[in-house]
Amino acid sequence: MQCDPETTVLSRGKVLLGGSPLRFVTLSAAGGGVWEALLAGRPVGEAGPGAGALARRLVEAGLAHPVPPAPSPGRAVDVTAVIPVRDHARGLGRLIAALAGRCAEVIVVDDGSTDGTGETAAAAGAKVLRHERPLGPAAARLAGAAAATTPLVLFCDADVLPPNPDWFGLLLGHLADPAVGAVAPRVASPVPPGARAGLLARYESARSPLDLGPRPAGVRPGSRVSYAPSAALLIRRELAAFDPAMRYGEDVDLIWRIVGAGWSVRYEPAAVVHHRPRADWAGWARQRFGYGSSAGPLAARHPGPLRPAGQAAAVAAAALAIAAAPASSPAGGRPLARPGNPAKRALSSVGAPPPRRRVPHRREVSGAVAAVTVGRGAVTAVRLARRLAAAPRPNRLAWVMVIAGRRYALEAAADNIRRGWWPALAWSRPGRLVVAVSVAVPAARDWWVTRPDVGVLPYTLLRFADDAAYSLGVWWGCARAWTARPLLPAGRLPAGGRRGGRPGARG
Numbered sequence: 001m002q003c004d005p006e007t008t009v010l011s012r013g014k015v016l017l018g019g020s021p022l023r024f025v026t027l028s029a030a031g032g033g034v035w036e037a038l039l040a041g042r043p044v045g046e047a048g049p050g051a052g053a054l055a056r057r058l059v060e061a062g063l064a065h066p067v068p069p070a071p072s073p074g075r076a077v078d079v080t081a082v083i084p085v086r087d088h089a090r091g092l093g094r095l096i097a098a099l100a101g102r103c104a105e106v107i108v109v110d111d112g113s114t115d116g117t118g119e120t121a122a123a124a125g126a127k128v129l130r131h132e133r134p135l136g137p138a139a140a141r142l143a144g145a146a147a148a149t150t151p152l153v154l155f156c157d158a159d160v161l162p163p164n165p166d167w168f169g170l171l172l173g174h175l176a177d178p179a180v181g182a183v184a185p186r187v188a189s190p191v192p193p194g195a196r197a198g199l200l201a202r203y204e205s206a207r208s209p210l211d212l213g214p215r216p217a218g219v220r221p222g223s224r225v226s227y228a229p230s231a232a233l234l235i236r237r238e239l240a241a242f243d244p245a246m247r248y249g250e251d252v253d254l255i256w257r258i259v260g261a262g263w264s265v266r267y268e269p270a271a272v273v274h275h276r277p278r279a280d281w282a283g284w285a286r287q288r289f290g291y292g293s294s295a296g297p298l299a300a301r302h303p304g305p306l307r308p309a310g311q312a313a314a315v316a317a318a319a320l321a322i323a324a325a326p327a328s329s330p331a332g333g334r335p336l337a338r339p340g341n342p343a344k345r346a347l348s349s350v351g352a353p354p355p356r357r358r359v360p361h362r363r364e365v366s367g368a369v370a371a372v373t374v375g376r377g378a379v380t381a382v383r384l385a386r387r388l389a390a391a392p393r394p395n396r397l398a399w400v401m402v403i404a405g406r407r408y409a410l411e412a413a414a415d416n417i418r419r420g421w422w423p424a425l426a427w428s429r430p431g432r433l434v435v436a437v438s439v440a441v442p443a444a445r446d447w448w449v450t451r452p453d454v455g456v457l458p459y460t461l462l463r464f465a466d467d468a469a470y471s472l473g474v475w476w477g478c479a480r481a482w483t484a485r486p487l488l489p490a491g492r493l494p495a496g497g498r499r500g501g502r503p504g505a506r507g
Contacts, residue, residue: 001038001039001044001055001058001059001064001065001066001067002039002064002065002067002216003039003063003064004018004019004062004063004064004065004215004216005215006018007019007063007064008400010392010393010397014026014027014029014032014392015027015392015397016035016058016063017397017400017401018062018063019061019062019063020062020217020223020224021222021223022401022404022405022408023061023063024388024397024401025057025058025061025063027054030048030049030050031050031054033048034047034048034049034050034051034054035054035058037051038051038054038055038064056179059218059264060218060264062217062218062223062224065216065217065218066174066177066266068170068171068172068173068174068176068268069173069176076102076103076104076152076168076172077104077150078104078150078151078152079102079103079104079150079152079153079154079172079234080103080104080105080106080107080144080148080149080150080152080153080154080237081099081100081102081103081105081106081107081153081154081156082107082109082141082144082145082148082153082154082155082156083095083096083099083106083107083108083109083121083126083144083155083156083157083158084109084111084137084140084141084144084155084157084158085108085109085110085111085113085117085121085140085157085158086110086111086112086113086117086134086140087113087114087115087117088113088115088117088158088159089113089115089116089117089119089120091158091161092108092117092120092121092124092158093120093121093123093124095156095158095160095161096108096121096124096125096126097124097125099154099156100124100125100126102168103154104150105127105148105149105150106125106126106127107126107127107128107129107144107147107148108121108126108127108128108129109128109129109130109131109140109141109143109144110128110129110130110131111131111134111135111136111137111139111140112130112131112132112133112134112135118130127147129143129144129147131143135244136244136246136247136250137230137242137247137250138242138243138244138245138246138247138250139242139244141155141230141240141242142240142241142242142244145237145240148237150237151236151237152172152175152234152235152236152237153234153235153236153237153240154168154171154232154233154234154235155230155232155233155234155235155240156231156232156273157230157231157232157275159231159275159276160187160231160232160273160274160275160276161273161274161275161276166271167185167271167272167273168271170185170268170270170271171183171184171185171234171268171271172234174266174268175234175236177264179263179264180263180264180265180266181235181236181239181258181263181264181265182228182233182234182235182236182239182255182258182263182265182266183233183234183235183265183266183267183268184212184219184228184229184232184233184234184265184266184267184268185232185268185269185271185272185273186211186212186213186214186267186268186269186270186271186272186273187208187210187211187212187229187231187232187273187274187275188205188208188211188272188273188274188275189201189204189205189208189210189211189274189275189276189277190205190274191205191453199454199458199462200277200278200280200281200284201277202452202453202454203452203454203458203459203462204277204278204284205452205453206450206452206453206454206459207452207462207463207466208275208277209287209288209291210229210231210275212225212228212229212267212269213225213269214269215269216266216267216268216269216270217266217267218264218265218266218267219255219259219265219266219267220256220259220265221256221259221302221304221305222305225267226252226305227251227252227255227256228251228255228265228267229251230242230250230251230254231273231275232273232275233251239254239258239263240254241254241257242254243301245297246294246297247290247294248290248291248293248294249291249294249295249297249298252294252298253298253301253302256302256305285465285469288466288469288470288473289469289470289472289473289476290473291470291473292419292469292470292471292472292473292474292476292477293473293474293476293477293480294473294477295473295474295477295478295486296474296477296478296479296480296481296482296483296486297477297481298486299478299481299483299485299486300481300483303485306485306486307485307486307488307489307490308412308416308420308486308487308488308489308490309409309412309489309490310489310490311405311409311412311413312409312412312413312415312416312489313413313416313489314409315409315410315412315413316413316416316417316421316434318369318373319413319434319437319438320425320430320431320434321369322366322369323429323430323431323433323434324428324430325366373406377399377402377403377406380398380402380405381395381398381399381401381402382398384397384398384401384402385397385398411442413438414437414438414441414442415442417434417435417438418435418438418439418442418463418464418467418468418471419467419470419471419474420471420474420486420487421487422435422438422467422468422471423471423472423475439460439463439464439467440460442463443456443459443460443463443464444456444460446459446463447459447460474486474487475487
């Protein structure tokens with residue numbers, strides 16, 4: 001077992017703070033000893049009494065992650081590889097050969113191709129199933145899973161590059177746990193070696209919607225990693241029940257249904273496959289738009305996870321109020337509108353000027369918002385400290401949790417503005433200012449942290465174009481599904497947030 005990098009260990013290992021959503025766990029003296037033994041690499045069965053239950057609890061909370069056993073060489077006789085494909089004959093033979101060396105069987109589902117894809121797959125030694133007309137990737141995966149005879153199925157898209165030999169065994173190790181229903185590797189889009197790649201390839205290598213990052217995680221709605229793409233996914237065959245009615249977001253829907261049924265789903269970034277990104281800007285924009293369009297159909301099936309958090313909406317409203325306030329205000333303030341009564345209007349025209357009121361300027365509004373935020377934070381910290389009385393230094397712990405919650409609320413607000421609300425905000429000057437800040441600040445921070453092979457200005461503009469295309473897809477999908485759920489805030493923000501990328505759906 002390994003500790004999550006963002007888990008804070010307090011009181012000499014007796015209190016753990018972290019996870020997604022954010023939580024704290026107090027360990028007994030015996031539990032602290034088990035925790036130290038697990039971190040030292042002891043197997044669960046040898047770490048002490050109750051180690052299995054404690055390990056399960058910590059993994060489900062996101063405070064720690066299981067370490068799968070070392071990969072074993074050779075073929076996995078209990079895995080069938082399924083490749084759904086349409087018009088992608090080029091390079092398919094190499095992928096089939098790579099998978100055939102590790103899986104019991106390779107099934108290619110030709111979803112109405114017209115370029116000889118089926119013939120190429122058959123020549124490479126795969127079993128070929130053909131749909132005479134395209135039925136979509138979900139239907140193709142269903143057909144492949146139905147034809148498999150092994151207990152496990154590996155779904156692999158045709159544009160996944162032949163992977164290195166280690167990734168497959170790492171995924172299999174997670175499914176040795178009977179509670180795990182599926183596991184996904186990291187799907188990266190590295191810059192091709194050799195000549196300098198174009199701007200699109202360099203941006204995709206840093207910001208692919210399929211790349212969920214370098215940290216392991218449990219996959220579930222509302223957590224840091226809330227979905228797993230089916231571009232590469234190892235799953236128990238009886239759980240591979242994609243909804244063929246969904247063109248986009250079918251993998252998100254499947255993962256959420258599996259988790260809802262009580263299974264665990266893992267994301268294992270130590271296992272890496274490479275994915276070819278879109279070849280041109282038009283295809284790139286269509287992909288992002290399509291991912292966003294799944295928000296409406298997903299909201300109809302899963303009403304809760306796609307809704308923006310109420311705290312994020314409150315932060316966005318506060319930012320809009322600050323942006324709408326005048327930069328400065330004269331000492332006398334702005335005049336009130338003249339009274340509506342004609343007699344009063346006549347009097348005011350010959351007598352004293354109408355009363356004036358002072359309009360708060362931006363600095364005052366910002367100070368008021370900050371005061372309210374600090375005040376609410378203090379109240380929350382006091383309440384939390386009472387609940388954490390059994391923990392060491394409860395006041396400090398309460399403030400750590402409050403500050404973390406405010407940080408996640410800010411990040412969620414910026415994410416929802418960029419990927420959902422910006423078309424409604426862009427009609428006013430204050431709204432455009434809020435949108436600009438929500439685009440520029442997170443992009444500059446990410447650029448500084450990750451240092452992609454793209455300049456900061458092009459990276460910021462491309463991120464906005466990325467989010468804008470996704471957001472337009474969200475609005476389109478909501479209109480087609482006759483729902484506004486993905487755009488309307490509700491509930492509390494689950495501290496710990498969600499990885500930027502696809503808010504529920506791909507993208």
